[in-house]
Amino acid sequence: MRVKYLGTAAAEGWPGLFCACQSCKEARKRGGKNIRTRSSALINDGLMVDFPPDTYYHIINFGLDLSQLKHLVITHSHQDHFYTDDLELRRSVFAHLEEGNIMNIYGNRAVVSIMNEILQTIPALNEYLSIHYVPPFETFEAGDIKVTPLLALHARSEDCYIYIFEDGDGKRMLYGNDTGIFPEETWEYIKGLYFNLVSLDCTVGPGKDGNNHMGLPDNIEVKKRLFELGCADEATKFVITHFSHNGGLLHDELVELAKPYGFEVAYDGFEVVV
Ligand SMILES: [Zn+2]
Ligand SMILES: [Zn+2]
Ligand SMILES: [Zn+2]
Known part of the structure; x- marks a missing residue:
């Protein structure tokens, strides 16, 4: 399994859109891995997780061709993960696509109801987008990737999801943002399931x-529990992502802090293969 992190920041990006704090000033000065855009990731080049307002920048920066993307999995309806204004552009004349070139969008009830409202307002979009409600703890197939939504601990107004992704080679990833410490139902579900990669x-x-x-x-507490439940061992790769400028530490400082605990610090463009 190959995972490319396209964006690794919280909602406002880093530097924050309108922010004058010291961490943002320092990020602007240092540049490079300290510049973080809103979070999403690409799995095996065929499945994308989340659609932030920086997706356009991601296609330019990473040379992506999203015309062929068939599977978009959404964690929750917050704007930094689900920027519908740009999804509306997947139709003629904004996009020239072959007939039947449909992109599937999978998400919780909030995501589906927002999309359904848009599809009603813009019927032409139905030719290019297909929306699927995916209930928690039920595995579905997105191309050759098996996907299982798990409950996150995040916005209380909707069932926010984290996900299990399992590819054709049997490699399994736990994709865990945005969430606090997982709810008990989620721990119960993943008990004994082994992960090659855990992203927190x-x-x-x-x-x-x-x-x-x-x-x-x-993260340290979650990692410990994953070991105890047989979900991870020394061979499991642990990655941390979705950083806010309010955390204060720039990339190199985060790397130094996280290294002794066995976490790799993602940055925009970071790739991990398991
Ligand atoms: Zn977020
Ligand atoms: Zn700031
Ligand atoms: Zn959120």
């Missing part, structure tokens, strides 16, 4: 949260 929310950087997001102390 680290919005607050060195701090602790656990209720809506995580910081490194929460």
